[in-house]
Amino acid sequence: KAGVTQTPRYLIKTRGQQVTLSCSPISGHRSVSWYQQTPGQGLQFLFEYFSETQRNKGNFPGRFSGRQFSNSRSEMNVSTLELGDSALYLCASSPFSNTGELFFGEGSRLTVL
Amino acid sequence: AQRVTQPEKLLSVFKGAPVELKCNYSYSGSPELFWYVQYSRQRLQLLLRHISRESIKGFTADLNKGETSFHLKKPFAQEEDSAMYYCALRMNNNAGNMLTFGGGTRLMVKP
Numbered sequence: 001k002a003g004v005t006q007t008p009r010y011l012i013k014t015r016g017q018q019v020t021l022s023c024s025p026i027s028g029h030r031s032v033s034w035y036q037q038t039p040g041q042g043l044q045f046l047f048e049y050f051s052e053t054q055r056n057k058g059n060f061p062g063r064f065s066g067r068q069f070s071n072s073r074s075e076m077n078v079s080t081l082e083l084g085d086s087a088l089y090l091c092a093s094s095p096f097s098n099t100g101e102l103f104f105g106e107g108s109r110l111t112v113l
Numbered sequence: 114a115q116r117v118t119q120p121e122k123l124l125s126v127f128k129g130a131p132v133e134l135k136c137n138y139s140y141s142g143s144p145e146l147f148w149y150v151q152y153s154r155q156r157l158q159l160l161l162r163h164i165s166r167e168s169i170k171g172f173t174a175d176l177n178k179g180e181t182s183f184h185l186k187k188p189f190a191q192e193e194d195s196a197m198y199y200c201a202l203r204m205n206n207n208a209g210n211m212l213t214f215g216g217g218t219r220l221m222v223k224p
Contacts, residue, residue, distance in 0.1 A: 003156070033210050043199065043214035055209035090157065094210050100145055100203040102210060104157040 001026055004105035006091050012111045018079040021108045025072050025093030031055075032074040033102060034066060037088040046089075049074055050097040078110075086112045115140040117202050119215035126190050127223050134185040134218045136174075136200030145203040146176055146183040147212065152196045160185075160198070170194070190222045 005024040013019050025032050034046040045058040049068035066076040072093075078085055088109050092102035116139045126132050138144060148160040161169045163176040163183060174185045183200060197219050201212040 031210050033212075035214075042216045043212075045211045045213070048209045048211055050209065056211045058211070092157075092210070097209040098207070100147055100162065100201070100210060100212055101159055102149075102212070103159075106156055 001028075004091055004093050004103055006089075006105040006108050008108060009106065010109045010111075012113060013081050014113050015081055015083060017081050018077060019081060019110060020075055020077045021089055021091075021110075023074045023076075023091030023093075023105060025074070025091075026095075026103055029093035029095050029103070030072055031094040031097045032068055032072060033092045033094070034074070034076050035090040035092065036060075037090055037107070038086075043090070046076065048097065055097055081112045083112050086110060115144070115202055115204055115213050117200050117213050117215035119198075119200055119218045121218045122216070123219045123221065125221045125223060128192055129189050132187045132190045132194070132220065132222075134198050134200075134220065136183045136185065136215055138181050138183065138200075138202050140181075140202060140204060143178075143205050145205065146174070147201040147203070148172070148174055148183075148185050149199045149201055149214075150196050151199070157199070190220075192222045192224055195220055195222045 031050045033048040047057045048055045068074045088107040090107045091105045118137045146163045150160040151157045200215040
């Protein structure tokens with residue numbers, strides 16, 4: 001099976017812009033989670049989607065949003081970008097929710113200038 | 114709020130030596146604990162979970178609820194064990210796949 005695929009892998013934006021990141025889960029996986037990884041804060045949970053419904057949301061401002069489509073692909077959006085949003089955004093999929101067993105993608109590295 | 118602490122950012126051992134990566138947590142409920150590993154130029158991947166009570170690649174970890182710890186151990190380290198290790202916690206209250214990660218420990222196994 002193909003692994004979790006994230007696009008784009010790298011992108012550079014300027015403050016105030018918005019960005020959309022995409023994640024294609026492993027075939028058959030219905031849960032998609034997003035994490036932000038930074039040197040200062042480490043890995044932090046953003047949100048999880050399961051069968052197109054948001055299950056949980058982490059402690060991030062409303063500028064961070066996401067959605068999941070009927071084919072389980074997911075997107076996350078960050079509006080009004082700030083310098084502090086520079087990070088590696090990791091997507092992880094799982095066949096089920098409530099397992100904690102995640103299959104991670106390689107991440108999308110966002111740089112905000 | 115739940116929290117996971119990995120006190121060592123870097124752990125360096127010689128090949129063949131025992132290794133113990135420490136993980137402490139704080140959570141008022143009954144948690145599920147995991148170890149994830151990231152080898153150089155590879156994706157973050159699950160190494161083991163406490164519920165399975167398995168030994169993976171020679172690594173074991175026991176959940177000690179009294180000490181709120183979930184240390185990862187291996188009796189004889191190998192060079193291929195060099196990687197970044199993350200301890201993670203899942204709450205048992207309908208948390209879905211929301212994990213709280215520790216800051217990570219980089220293990221370097223020297224020849």
